Amino acid sequence: MKRLLLFFASIFQVVMLCAQHNRIETDIFGNLDYTSRDGKYTATLEKNIFNDLVFSDSKQNKVTLENKYLAKEYAGILGDKVRQQRLLEELIRENRRDEGYQARYAIDIFGSLIVEDNRGYKLEKGTDIFGHDHIEEQVDGRKTSVKRNLNGGLEFTDGEMSASLKKDIFNKWIYEDSLGNRFQFGANSWEKLMRRYHNDEEILMYLIDQFIFY
Structure with missing residues (x-):
């Protein structure tokens, strides 16, 4: 039992150490702000007036997750700071080595998923009027x-x-x-x-x- 307690204590110390080195804080508007250990990289996950979540960082990367997309793929996330923090961490891992990347995730009026970026990529995934799936x-x-x-x-x-x-x-x-x-x-x-x-x-x-x- 003592060994088990020591194990969990060591894990807790590692988690606390990581949290101290890479800070994620909530600002006065409820947005999440990340700062790397050396202070050279920063990122933000912000909710805009349309209830979209917008990721941006100090390398001019920007990813917009529109409200309808969030409702379909991340239901309930707008009221859950823990899930928002996990999303921010995921977006940081995907984008911190990039620069100037911009992407948008949306659901159009026909209910199709649209993913589009500033590098010539576009994905459309949905169903036609007969209920058949299609991907382009x-x-x-x-x-x-x-x-x-x-x-x-x-x-x-x-x-x-x-x-x-x-x-x-x-x-x-x-x-x-x-x-x-x-x-x-x-x-x-x-x-x-x-x-x-x-x-x-x-x-x-x-x-x-x-x-x-x-």
Whole structure:
């Protein structure tokens, strides 16, 4: 029992030491301010008038998490300082070695997730009017997308490359791509893939890795 108490005491001392070296304080407006041990790096997590959380630091990095995004992905965080502190620490780890990076996380009027930065990256993830998921990613003008068509099949595009995974009229799964690959899966093969990858989206990603990005 004594050893256990000494162990927890040592852990507590380490935590207190880390807290002393890297300070996170709450200012008079309720925002969180971080200062590194040497005082050379600072960061802030601030709630603006729109109830967005905005991260900024001394390296001109800025990440805006809009209110609708917070409600969907971090429900309740605006009233929880402990979770806000964890978020601040995560954003510091992701951004402190960068400089001049700006990003925005939002939910648009259709309920789609939008992630956009100042370096030519954009991600859109949501559902269409039929309830099918779709993902579209853009990097330096090059678009990559995965969506489900009206018949329930999956379609992938990346620049000029494309691939699809769908059932034929005989209820057999078919994979095809723009490199000329075409495979029909028997029931046993498909069952093995489903056991390993759990759903058709993950199976398509596996096949793309094997036959397009190999």
